[in-house]
Amino acid sequence: xxxxxxxxxxxxxxxxxxxxxxLRDLLGPKGYADDPAELAPWLTDWRGRVTxxxxxxxxxxTAEQVAAIVRLCAAAGVPLVPQGGNxxxxxxxxxxxxxxxxxxSLRRLNRVxxxxxxxxxxxxxAGVVLADLHDAAAAVGRRFPLSLGAKxxxxxxxxxxxxxxxxxxxxxxxxxxxTLGVEAVLADGARFDxxxxxxxxxxxxxxxQLLIGAEGTLGVVTAATLRLSPAVGARAVAWxxxxxxxxxxxxxxxxxxxxxxxxxxxxxxxAIALELVLRHVPGTRAPLGGAWPWxxxxxxxxxxxxxPGEALxxxxxxxxxAGLVGDAVLAASERDAGEFWRLRESIAEGERxxxxxxxxxxxxxVAAMPAFLEEGAAAVGGAFPDTRVIAFGHLGDGNxxxxxxxxxxxxxxxxxxxxxxxxxxxxxxxxxxxARGGSISAEHGIGQLKRDELLRLSDPARLGVLRAIxxxxxxxNIMNPGKLVPLAEExxxx
Ligand code: MLT
Ligand code: ZN
Numbered sequence: 001x002x003x004x005x006x007x008x009x010x011x012x013x014x015x016x017x018x019x020x021x022x023l024r025d026l027l028g029p030k031g032y033a034d035d036p037a038e039l040a041p042w043l044t045d046w047r048g049r050v051t052x053x054x055x056x057x058x059x060x061x062t063a064e065q066v067a068a069i070v071r072l073c074a075a076a077g078v079p080l081v082p083q084g085g086n087x088x089x090x091x092x093x094x095x096x097x098x099x100x101x102x103x104x105s106l107r108r109l110n111r112v113x114x115x116x117x118x119x120x121x122x123x124x125x126a127g128v129v130l131a132d133l134h135d136a137a138a139a140v141g142r143r144f145p146l147s148l149g150a151k152x153x154x155x156x157x158x159x160x161x162x163x164x165x166x167x168x169x170x171x172x173x174x175x176x177x178x179t180l181g182v183e184a185v186l187a188d189g190a191r192f193d194x195x196x197x198x199x200x201x202x203x204x205x206x207x208x209q210l211l212i213g214a215e216g217t218l219g220v221v222t223a224a225t226l227r228l229s230p231a232v233g234a235r236a237v238a239w240x241x242x243x244x245x246x247x248x249x250x251x252x253x254x255x256x257x258x259x260x261x262x263x264x265x266x267x268x269x270x271a272i273a274l275e276l277v278l279r280h281v282p283g284t285r286a287p288l289g290g291a292w293p294w295x296x297x298x299x300x301x302x303x304x305x306x307x308p309g310e311a312l313x314x315x316x317x318x319x320x321x322a323g324l325v326g327d328a329v330l331a332a333s334e335r336d337a338g339e340f341w342r343l344r345e346s347i348a349e350g351e352r353x354x355x356x357x358x359x360x361x362x363x364x365x366v367a368a369m370p371a372f373l374e375e376g377a378a379a380v381g382g383a384f385p386d387t388r389v390i391a392f393g394h395l396g397d398g399n400x401x402x403x404x405x406x407x408x409x410x411x412x413x414x415x416x417x418x419x420x421x422x423x424x425x426x427x428x429x430x431x432x433x434x435a436r437g438g439s440i441s442a443e444h445g446i447g448q449l450k451r452d453e454l455l456r457l458s459d460p461a462r463l464g465v466l467r468a469i470x471x472x473x474x475x476x477n478i479m480n481p482g483k484l485v486p487l488a489e490e491x492x493x494x
Contacts, residue, residue, distance in 0.1 A: 126157025
C-alpha cells in the first residue's frame with residue numbers, strides 16, 4: 001500500500017477528454033459548465049485573496065450524481081473542490097492557483113428533505129442556504145439556532161464542513177453540536193449515510209463528527225440532519241457602551257447570573273469596527289449618542305414566557321449603577337433589533353471595503369481573552385507601527401477575530417503589503433496566541449490561508465493524526481487538495 005507521503009504527492013492530473021464526455025453525459029447542460037465567464041465568480045474567494053483554476057464547474061442536483069462524479073474523478077485521478085456559497089474566510093472552497101481541479105458546486109442540492117417537529121430535527125441537503133433553513137423552520141414554529149453575517153449565501157454543506165460557529169454558540173454550540181448526522185460521498189464514491197441520527201450508536205468511530213470540520217478533505221457532505229429549537233417567543237436586544245474588554249466579560253457573567261441561559265448572544269465590538277461599518281455600509285447609524293472604546297451587542301431570548309426584556313433592562317440598569325457599563329440602549333422594536341445586528345454582521349464587509357488586512361480567528365480560555373485583547377493590541381502596535389487592530393466577535397466563546405488593518409501607506413500597493421507584511425503580522429499574532437495555549441483557527445477553519453501556520457505551530461502528534469486520517473480516507477488526494485492538511489513534503493514535524 002502507498003505511504004501517506006507518496007499518495008499525497010500525486011498532484012492533480014490533466015482532465016481527460018473521456019472524463020469530460022462522461023461528466024457531460026451524466027450531468028446534462030444544467031449540470032456542467034466550462035465557460036470561463038460563468039466560472040470566474042466562483043474561482044475567487046470572498047476575501048479576494050485567492051483566484052484558483054478549474055477546467056469546469058459541476059452542478060449535480062442529487063446525491064447519486066455526486067457519487068457518480070466522485071467515482072469518475074477517482075478513476076481519472078482528477079481532484080474535486082466542493083463549494084457551497086463561497087463564503088469561506090480562508091479560501092477553503094476555491095481551487096489553488098496552480099491546481100487543475102474541477103469545481104463541485106453543491107448549490108443545486110437545495111431541498112429541505114424533511115422537518116420533524118416531534119423530534120425537532122431537519123434533514124436538509126448541502127446546498128440549502130442558511131437563511132432558507134431559518135425560514136423553513138420558522139414556518140413550522142421552530143428555529144435553527146445558528147446565524148452569521150453570510151447567512152444569505154452560506155450553505156449547510158459548507159457550515160457542516162467548516163464546523164461553523166456564528167453568534168449563538170454561547171448557548172447552542174457550533175455545528176458539531178447541532179449536526180446529528182451527515183450523508184456524504186467518500187473519496188472512492190461510496191455513500192455514507194448517517195442521517196438516521198440515532199440518539200445512541202456505538203458502532204465505533206464517530207464518522208459524522210470526523211466529516212464535520214473536515215473542509216471537504218475526506219469526502220463531500222451531501223445532506224445533514226440538524227437539531228432544531230423551539231421558535232423564539234420574545235427576544236430582547238441591547239447595545240452597550242463599555243470602557244474595557246474586562247468589563248464586557250464581567251457584564252456577560254452578571255447577565256448570565258440574572259437571566260440564565262436566556263442570554264444567547266454576546267458580541268464584543270470595538271469603536272474602530274463600528275466606525276468602519278458606519279463609513280462603508282449604507283443606511284447604518286450608531287445606536288448610542290456617546291463614543292465608547294468598546295461595545296457589546298447582547299441578545300436574550302425566551303422560547304415561551306416570560307419576555308426577557310424586563311430582566312435584561314433591570315440587569316443593565318444595575319450594571320450602569322455599578323459603573324460597569326458606560327451606556328446602554330434596548331432595541332425598542334424588532335426593526336431596531338435588526339439594525340443592531342446588521343451593524344455587527346457587517347463588520348467583515350466594512351473591513352473589506354476599508355482595505356487590506358491580516359485576518360486572525362483566534363481562541364483562548366474565555367477568562368484570558370480580555371487581557372489578551374489589551375496586551376496583544378499593544379504588542380502589535382509596538383512591532384508594526386501605523387497598523388490598526390480590529391478585534392471583535394464572540395467574547396463569550398473565547399473567540400475573537402483579532403484582525404490587523406494595513407497602514408494607509410499600504411494603499412499604494414496592497415498586493416505587496418498582503419504578500420510581504422501581512423504574513424509577518426500573522427506569525428506575530430499567532431505566536432502570542434500559541435504562547436498562551438490558544439488556537440489559531442477557532443471557527444473559520446484552515447483552508448489554504450492557514451495551512452502554513454498550522455504546520456508551523458502544530459505539535460507532531462496533531463499533524464500526524466491529521467495526515468494519517470487524510471491518507472487513509474483519501475489516498476489519491478482528490479478531495480479538496482491543498483486545504484487543511486499540510487502536505488508531508490511541507491515538513492514532517494515527526
Ligand atoms: C464574524 O464573526 O463576523 C465572522 O466570523 C466573519 C469575520 O471574521 O470577519
Ligand atoms: Zn466569527
